[in-house]
Amino acid sequence: MAYPDPLNQYLVADNALIHDLMNDKSSKYAYIVFQTLADGMTNGYINLLHILAKRDKDEYDDFQVQRLAGLLLTELLHQHRQKISKSRSNFPRKNVRHANRDAQSGAIMTYLTQKNGQVSLKEAAEYFGxxxxxxxxxxxxxxxxxxxxxxRNIRINLAEDQLLLTNKKLEEIADELGYQDLSSFSKAFAESTGFSPGKYRKKYGIKTSR
Structure with missing residues:
Protein backbone atom coordinates (compact mmCIF):
# COMPACT_ATOMS: atom_id res chain seq x y z
CA MET A 1 0.00 0.00 0.00
CA ALA A 2 1.31 3.43 -0.89
CA TYR A 3 1.06 6.11 1.78
CA PRO A 4 2.29 9.71 2.12
CA ASP A 5 5.92 10.16 3.13
CA PRO A 6 6.15 11.41 5.76
CA LEU A 7 2.92 9.88 7.02
CA ASN A 8 0.38 12.54 7.86
CA GLN A 9 -2.80 12.86 9.87
CA TYR A 10 -4.92 12.75 6.70
CA LEU A 11 -4.35 8.99 6.42
CA VAL A 12 -4.11 7.87 10.06
CA ALA A 13 -5.41 9.51 13.23
CA ASP A 14 -2.86 11.59 15.09
CA ASN A 15 -1.05 8.95 17.15
CA ALA A 16 2.66 9.27 17.91
CA LEU A 17 3.23 5.52 18.04
CA ILE A 18 1.98 4.84 14.50
CA HIS A 19 3.63 7.94 13.08
CA ASP A 20 6.97 7.09 14.68
CA LEU A 21 6.77 3.51 13.43
CA MET A 22 5.81 4.27 9.84
CA ASN A 23 8.12 7.26 9.44
CA ASP A 24 11.17 5.48 10.86
CA LYS A 25 13.57 4.30 8.13
CA SER A 26 16.02 2.45 10.37
CA SER A 27 14.42 -0.96 9.91
CA LYS A 28 12.78 -2.59 6.88
CA TYR A 29 10.68 -5.03 8.90
CA ALA A 30 8.85 -2.99 11.53
CA TYR A 31 5.38 -4.06 12.60
CA ILE A 32 2.88 -3.92 15.46
CA VAL A 33 0.83 -6.92 16.56
CA PHE A 34 -2.71 -6.08 17.68
CA GLN A 35 -4.41 -8.90 19.58
CA THR A 36 -7.77 -9.82 21.17
CA LEU A 37 -9.72 -8.03 18.44
CA ALA A 38 -13.39 -8.91 18.22
CA ASP A 39 -15.10 -5.65 17.26
CA GLY A 40 -17.31 -5.24 14.21
CA MET A 41 -15.63 -2.08 12.91
CA THR A 42 -12.23 -3.77 12.62
CA ASN A 43 -13.71 -6.80 10.88
CA GLY A 44 -15.75 -4.57 8.58
CA TYR A 45 -12.70 -2.67 7.34
CA ILE A 46 -10.76 -5.91 6.85
CA ASN A 47 -13.62 -7.45 4.86
CA LEU A 48 -13.83 -4.40 2.60
CA LEU A 49 -10.07 -4.49 1.99
CA HIS A 50 -10.39 -8.18 1.15
CA ILE A 51 -13.11 -7.43 -1.42
CA LEU A 52 -11.00 -4.73 -3.04
CA ALA A 53 -7.92 -6.97 -3.12
CA LYS A 54 -9.75 -9.58 -5.22
CA ARG A 55 -10.79 -7.33 -8.11
CA ASP A 56 -8.82 -5.64 -10.86
CA LYS A 57 -7.69 -2.31 -9.43
CA ASP A 58 -7.88 1.09 -11.04
CA GLU A 59 -6.91 4.48 -9.62
CA TYR A 60 -10.17 4.68 -7.67
CA ASP A 61 -9.62 1.34 -5.99
CA ASP A 62 -6.11 2.41 -4.95
CA PHE A 63 -7.60 5.51 -3.37
CA GLN A 64 -10.19 3.43 -1.50
CA VAL A 65 -7.60 0.92 -0.28
CA GLN A 66 -5.41 3.70 1.09
CA ARG A 67 -8.27 5.35 2.93
CA LEU A 68 -9.67 2.08 4.28
CA ALA A 69 -6.25 1.06 5.55
CA GLY A 70 -5.97 4.41 7.30
CA LEU A 71 -9.42 3.95 8.86
CA LEU A 72 -8.47 0.42 9.96
CA LEU A 73 -5.33 1.68 11.68
CA THR A 74 -7.29 4.49 13.27
CA GLU A 75 -9.84 2.02 14.62
CA LEU A 76 -7.07 -0.20 16.01
CA LEU A 77 -5.65 2.79 17.86
CA HIS A 78 -8.69 3.06 20.12
CA GLN A 79 -7.37 1.92 23.53
CA HIS A 80 -4.29 0.64 21.72
CA ARG A 81 -2.30 0.04 24.91
CA GLN A 82 -4.68 -2.81 25.74
CA LYS A 83 -4.47 -4.27 22.21
CA ILE A 84 -0.78 -4.14 21.32
CA SER A 85 1.48 -7.05 22.15
CA LYS A 86 4.83 -5.35 22.61
CA SER A 87 6.66 -8.63 23.07
CA ARG A 88 5.38 -9.89 19.67
CA SER A 89 5.76 -6.63 17.74
CA ASN A 90 8.93 -5.43 16.06
CA PHE A 91 9.61 -1.78 16.84
CA PRO A 92 12.49 -0.36 14.80
CA ARG A 93 14.07 2.22 17.06
CA LYS A 94 17.48 1.92 18.66
CA ASN A 95 17.66 5.61 19.49
CA VAL A 96 14.63 5.98 21.76
CA ARG A 97 15.77 9.04 23.69
CA HIS A 98 13.32 11.41 21.99
CA ALA A 99 10.65 8.87 21.04
CA ASN A 100 7.18 8.80 22.57
CA ARG A 101 6.49 6.50 25.50
CA ASP A 102 4.86 3.73 23.45
CA ALA A 103 7.70 3.67 20.93
CA GLN A 104 10.26 3.61 23.76
CA SER A 105 8.65 0.67 25.52
CA GLY A 106 8.05 -1.13 22.23
CA ALA A 107 11.68 -0.79 21.13
CA ILE A 108 12.94 -2.06 24.48
CA MET A 109 10.55 -5.03 24.37
CA THR A 110 11.62 -5.83 20.80
CA TYR A 111 15.29 -5.82 21.77
CA LEU A 112 14.80 -7.97 24.88
CA THR A 113 12.57 -10.40 22.99
CA GLN A 114 15.12 -10.80 20.20
CA LYS A 115 17.65 -11.66 22.91
CA ASN A 116 15.22 -14.23 24.44
CA GLY A 117 15.34 -12.19 27.64
CA GLN A 118 18.97 -13.21 28.07
CA VAL A 119 20.69 -9.86 28.35
CA SER A 120 22.05 -7.95 31.33
CA LEU A 121 20.89 -4.51 32.47
CA LYS A 122 24.29 -3.09 31.51
CA GLU A 123 24.17 -4.60 28.01
CA ALA A 124 20.64 -3.33 27.36
CA ALA A 125 21.47 0.13 28.69
CA GLU A 126 24.55 0.37 26.48
CA TYR A 127 22.58 -0.73 23.41
CA PHE A 128 20.16 2.18 23.87
CA GLY A 129 22.88 4.63 24.89
CA ARG A 152 11.46 -12.71 33.25
CA ASN A 153 8.02 -11.78 31.89
CA ILE A 154 9.41 -11.72 28.35
CA ARG A 155 10.92 -15.19 28.78
CA ILE A 156 7.58 -16.50 30.06
CA ASN A 157 5.76 -14.93 27.08
CA LEU A 158 8.20 -16.59 24.72
CA ALA A 159 7.74 -19.89 26.53
CA GLU A 160 3.97 -19.61 26.13
CA ASP A 161 4.39 -19.10 22.39
CA GLN A 162 6.65 -22.13 22.13
CA LEU A 163 4.25 -24.30 24.10
CA LEU A 164 1.22 -23.15 22.12
CA LEU A 165 2.66 -23.16 18.62
CA THR A 166 5.34 -25.86 18.54
CA ASN A 167 5.92 -29.45 19.55
CA LYS A 168 9.35 -28.75 21.01
CA LYS A 169 10.32 -30.73 24.07
CA LEU A 170 10.13 -28.88 27.38
CA GLU A 171 13.85 -29.36 27.90
CA GLU A 172 14.55 -27.73 24.53
CA ILE A 173 12.40 -24.71 25.34
CA ALA A 174 14.03 -24.32 28.73
CA ASP A 175 17.49 -24.44 27.17
CA GLU A 176 16.63 -21.90 24.43
CA LEU A 177 15.35 -19.45 27.03
CA GLY A 178 18.45 -19.76 29.19
CA TYR A 179 17.12 -21.72 32.15
CA GLN A 180 19.63 -23.90 33.97
CA ASP A 181 17.40 -26.95 33.81
CA LEU A 182 13.81 -28.08 33.33
CA SER A 183 13.07 -27.80 37.04
CA SER A 184 13.94 -24.08 37.23
CA PHE A 185 11.98 -23.41 34.02
CA SER A 186 8.91 -25.27 35.33
CA LYS A 187 9.04 -23.41 38.64
CA ALA A 188 9.30 -19.98 37.01
CA PHE A 189 6.55 -20.79 34.51
CA ALA A 190 4.18 -22.09 37.19
CA GLU A 191 4.76 -19.05 39.40
CA SER A 192 3.83 -16.76 36.52
CA THR A 193 0.93 -18.65 34.89
CA GLY A 194 -0.41 -20.99 37.55
CA PHE A 195 0.26 -23.99 35.28
CA SER A 196 3.19 -26.28 34.80
CA PRO A 197 4.52 -26.08 31.20
CA GLY A 198 3.12 -29.53 30.43
CA LYS A 199 -0.37 -28.73 31.73
CA TYR A 200 -0.36 -25.36 29.94
CA ARG A 201 0.43 -27.04 26.63
CA LYS A 202 -2.21 -29.70 27.19
CA LYS A 203 -4.89 -27.14 27.99
CA TYR A 204 -4.12 -24.45 25.41
CA GLY A 205 -1.63 -25.85 22.88
CA ILE A 206 -2.06 -27.07 19.33
CA LYS A 207 -4.07 -30.23 18.84
CA THR A 208 -2.49 -32.86 16.64
CA SER A 209 -4.46 -35.58 14.92
CA ARG A 210 -3.29 -39.17 15.15
Missing part, protein backbone atom coordinates in the same frame (compact mmCIF):
# COMPACT_ATOMS: atom_id res chain seq x y z
CA UNK A 130 21.99 5.01 28.57
CA UNK A 131 23.74 4.57 31.88
CA UNK A 132 22.57 1.43 33.66
CA UNK A 133 20.97 3.27 36.59
CA UNK A 134 19.04 5.62 34.34
CA UNK A 135 17.91 2.78 32.09
CA UNK A 136 16.70 0.86 35.13
CA UNK A 137 14.59 3.84 36.18
CA UNK A 138 13.29 4.23 32.63
CA UNK A 139 12.14 0.58 32.55
CA UNK A 140 10.34 0.99 35.84
CA UNK A 141 8.64 4.13 34.53
CA UNK A 142 7.60 2.51 31.25
CA UNK A 143 6.63 -0.96 32.49
CA UNK A 144 5.83 -0.42 36.20
CA UNK A 145 8.30 -3.18 37.06
CA UNK A 146 12.05 -3.53 37.41
CA UNK A 147 14.37 -4.82 34.70
CA UNK A 148 14.74 -8.28 36.23
CA UNK A 149 10.99 -8.90 36.30
CA UNK A 150 10.55 -7.37 32.83
CA UNK A 151 13.13 -9.79 31.47
Missing amino acids: YQANYFSRLCRKLFATDFVHLR
Whole structure:
Protein backbone atom coordinates (compact mmCIF):
# COMPACT_ATOMS: atom_id res chain seq x y z
CA MET A 1 0.00 0.00 0.00
CA ALA A 2 1.31 3.43 -0.89
CA TYR A 3 1.06 6.11 1.78
CA PRO A 4 2.29 9.71 2.12
CA ASP A 5 5.92 10.16 3.13
CA PRO A 6 6.15 11.41 5.76
CA LEU A 7 2.92 9.88 7.02
CA ASN A 8 0.38 12.54 7.86
CA GLN A 9 -2.80 12.86 9.87
CA TYR A 10 -4.92 12.75 6.70
CA LEU A 11 -4.35 8.99 6.42
CA VAL A 12 -4.11 7.87 10.06
CA ALA A 13 -5.41 9.51 13.23
CA ASP A 14 -2.86 11.59 15.09
CA ASN A 15 -1.05 8.95 17.15
CA ALA A 16 2.66 9.27 17.91
CA LEU A 17 3.23 5.52 18.04
CA ILE A 18 1.98 4.84 14.50
CA HIS A 19 3.63 7.94 13.08
CA ASP A 20 6.97 7.09 14.68
CA LEU A 21 6.77 3.51 13.43
CA MET A 22 5.81 4.27 9.84
CA ASN A 23 8.12 7.26 9.44
CA ASP A 24 11.17 5.48 10.86
CA LYS A 25 13.57 4.30 8.13
CA SER A 26 16.02 2.45 10.37
CA SER A 27 14.42 -0.96 9.91
CA LYS A 28 12.78 -2.59 6.88
CA TYR A 29 10.68 -5.03 8.90
CA ALA A 30 8.85 -2.99 11.53
CA TYR A 31 5.38 -4.06 12.60
CA ILE A 32 2.88 -3.92 15.46
CA VAL A 33 0.83 -6.92 16.56
CA PHE A 34 -2.71 -6.08 17.68
CA GLN A 35 -4.41 -8.90 19.58
CA THR A 36 -7.77 -9.82 21.17
CA LEU A 37 -9.72 -8.03 18.44
CA ALA A 38 -13.39 -8.91 18.22
CA ASP A 39 -15.10 -5.65 17.26
CA GLY A 40 -17.31 -5.24 14.21
CA MET A 41 -15.63 -2.08 12.91
CA THR A 42 -12.23 -3.77 12.62
CA ASN A 43 -13.71 -6.80 10.88
CA GLY A 44 -15.75 -4.57 8.58
CA TYR A 45 -12.70 -2.67 7.34
CA ILE A 46 -10.76 -5.91 6.85
CA ASN A 47 -13.62 -7.45 4.86
CA LEU A 48 -13.83 -4.40 2.60
CA LEU A 49 -10.07 -4.49 1.99
CA HIS A 50 -10.39 -8.18 1.15
CA ILE A 51 -13.11 -7.43 -1.42
CA LEU A 52 -11.00 -4.73 -3.04
CA ALA A 53 -7.92 -6.97 -3.12
CA LYS A 54 -9.75 -9.58 -5.22
CA ARG A 55 -10.79 -7.33 -8.11
CA ASP A 56 -8.82 -5.64 -10.86
CA LYS A 57 -7.69 -2.31 -9.43
CA ASP A 58 -7.88 1.09 -11.04
CA GLU A 59 -6.91 4.48 -9.62
CA TYR A 60 -10.17 4.68 -7.67
CA ASP A 61 -9.62 1.34 -5.99
CA ASP A 62 -6.11 2.41 -4.95
CA PHE A 63 -7.60 5.51 -3.37
CA GLN A 64 -10.19 3.43 -1.50
CA VAL A 65 -7.60 0.92 -0.28
CA GLN A 66 -5.41 3.70 1.09
CA ARG A 67 -8.27 5.35 2.93
CA LEU A 68 -9.67 2.08 4.28
CA ALA A 69 -6.25 1.06 5.55
CA GLY A 70 -5.97 4.41 7.30
CA LEU A 71 -9.42 3.95 8.86
CA LEU A 72 -8.47 0.42 9.96
CA LEU A 73 -5.33 1.68 11.68
CA THR A 74 -7.29 4.49 13.27
CA GLU A 75 -9.84 2.02 14.62
CA LEU A 76 -7.07 -0.20 16.01
CA LEU A 77 -5.65 2.79 17.86
CA HIS A 78 -8.69 3.06 20.12
CA GLN A 79 -7.37 1.92 23.53
CA HIS A 80 -4.29 0.64 21.72
CA ARG A 81 -2.30 0.04 24.91
CA GLN A 82 -4.68 -2.81 25.74
CA LYS A 83 -4.47 -4.27 22.21
CA ILE A 84 -0.78 -4.14 21.32
CA SER A 85 1.48 -7.05 22.15
CA LYS A 86 4.83 -5.35 22.61
CA SER A 87 6.66 -8.63 23.07
CA ARG A 88 5.38 -9.89 19.67
CA SER A 89 5.76 -6.63 17.74
CA ASN A 90 8.93 -5.43 16.06
CA PHE A 91 9.61 -1.78 16.84
CA PRO A 92 12.49 -0.36 14.80
CA ARG A 93 14.07 2.22 17.06
CA LYS A 94 17.48 1.92 18.66
CA ASN A 95 17.66 5.61 19.49
CA VAL A 96 14.63 5.98 21.76
CA ARG A 97 15.77 9.04 23.69
CA HIS A 98 13.32 11.41 21.99
CA ALA A 99 10.65 8.87 21.04
CA ASN A 100 7.18 8.80 22.57
CA ARG A 101 6.49 6.50 25.50
CA ASP A 102 4.86 3.73 23.45
CA ALA A 103 7.70 3.67 20.93
CA GLN A 104 10.26 3.61 23.76
CA SER A 105 8.65 0.67 25.52
CA GLY A 106 8.05 -1.13 22.23
CA ALA A 107 11.68 -0.79 21.13
CA ILE A 108 12.94 -2.06 24.48
CA MET A 109 10.55 -5.03 24.37
CA THR A 110 11.62 -5.83 20.80
CA TYR A 111 15.29 -5.82 21.77
CA LEU A 112 14.80 -7.97 24.88
CA THR A 113 12.57 -10.40 22.99
CA GLN A 114 15.12 -10.80 20.20
CA LYS A 115 17.65 -11.66 22.91
CA ASN A 116 15.22 -14.23 24.44
CA GLY A 117 15.34 -12.19 27.64
CA GLN A 118 18.97 -13.21 28.07
CA VAL A 119 20.69 -9.86 28.35
CA SER A 120 22.05 -7.95 31.33
CA LEU A 121 20.89 -4.51 32.47
CA LYS A 122 24.29 -3.09 31.51
CA GLU A 123 24.17 -4.60 28.01
CA ALA A 124 20.64 -3.33 27.36
CA ALA A 125 21.47 0.13 28.69
CA GLU A 126 24.55 0.37 26.48
CA TYR A 127 22.58 -0.73 23.41
CA PHE A 128 20.16 2.18 23.87
CA GLY A 129 22.88 4.63 24.89
CA TYR A 130 21.99 5.01 28.57
CA GLN A 131 23.74 4.57 31.88
CA ALA A 132 22.57 1.43 33.66
CA ASN A 133 20.97 3.27 36.59
CA TYR A 134 19.04 5.62 34.34
CA PHE A 135 17.91 2.78 32.09
CA SER A 136 16.70 0.86 35.13
CA ARG A 137 14.59 3.84 36.18
CA LEU A 138 13.29 4.23 32.63
CA CYS A 139 12.14 0.58 32.55
CA ARG A 140 10.34 0.99 35.84
CA LYS A 141 8.64 4.13 34.53
CA LEU A 142 7.60 2.51 31.25
CA PHE A 143 6.63 -0.96 32.49
CA ALA A 144 5.83 -0.42 36.20
CA THR A 145 8.30 -3.18 37.06
CA ASP A 146 12.05 -3.53 37.41
CA PHE A 147 14.37 -4.82 34.70
CA VAL A 148 14.74 -8.28 36.23
CA HIS A 149 10.99 -8.90 36.30
CA LEU A 150 10.55 -7.37 32.83
CA ARG A 151 13.13 -9.79 31.47
CA ARG A 152 11.46 -12.71 33.25
CA ASN A 153 8.02 -11.78 31.89
CA ILE A 154 9.41 -11.72 28.35
CA ARG A 155 10.92 -15.19 28.78
CA ILE A 156 7.58 -16.50 30.06
CA ASN A 157 5.76 -14.93 27.08
CA LEU A 158 8.20 -16.59 24.72
CA ALA A 159 7.74 -19.89 26.53
CA GLU A 160 3.97 -19.61 26.13
CA ASP A 161 4.39 -19.10 22.39
CA GLN A 162 6.65 -22.13 22.13
CA LEU A 163 4.25 -24.30 24.10
CA LEU A 164 1.22 -23.15 22.12
CA LEU A 165 2.66 -23.16 18.62
CA THR A 166 5.34 -25.86 18.54
CA ASN A 167 5.92 -29.45 19.55
CA LYS A 168 9.35 -28.75 21.01
CA LYS A 169 10.32 -30.73 24.07
CA LEU A 170 10.13 -28.88 27.38
CA GLU A 171 13.85 -29.36 27.90
CA GLU A 172 14.55 -27.73 24.53
CA ILE A 173 12.40 -24.71 25.34
CA ALA A 174 14.03 -24.32 28.73
CA ASP A 175 17.49 -24.44 27.17
CA GLU A 176 16.63 -21.90 24.43
CA LEU A 177 15.35 -19.45 27.03
CA GLY A 178 18.45 -19.76 29.19
CA TYR A 179 17.12 -21.72 32.15
CA GLN A 180 19.63 -23.90 33.97
CA ASP A 181 17.40 -26.95 33.81
CA LEU A 182 13.81 -28.08 33.33
CA SER A 183 13.07 -27.80 37.04
CA SER A 184 13.94 -24.08 37.23
CA PHE A 185 11.98 -23.41 34.02
CA SER A 186 8.91 -25.27 35.33
CA LYS A 187 9.04 -23.41 38.64
CA ALA A 188 9.30 -19.98 37.01
CA PHE A 189 6.55 -20.79 34.51
CA ALA A 190 4.18 -22.09 37.19
CA GLU A 191 4.76 -19.05 39.40
CA SER A 192 3.83 -16.76 36.52
CA THR A 193 0.93 -18.65 34.89
CA GLY A 194 -0.41 -20.99 37.55
CA PHE A 195 0.26 -23.99 35.28
CA SER A 196 3.19 -26.28 34.80
CA PRO A 197 4.52 -26.08 31.20
CA GLY A 198 3.12 -29.53 30.43
CA LYS A 199 -0.37 -28.73 31.73
CA TYR A 200 -0.36 -25.36 29.94
CA ARG A 201 0.43 -27.04 26.63
CA LYS A 202 -2.21 -29.70 27.19
CA LYS A 203 -4.89 -27.14 27.99
CA TYR A 204 -4.12 -24.45 25.41
CA GLY A 205 -1.63 -25.85 22.88
CA ILE A 206 -2.06 -27.07 19.33
CA LYS A 207 -4.07 -30.23 18.84
CA THR A 208 -2.49 -32.86 16.64
CA SER A 209 -4.46 -35.58 14.92
CA ARG A 210 -3.29 -39.17 15.15
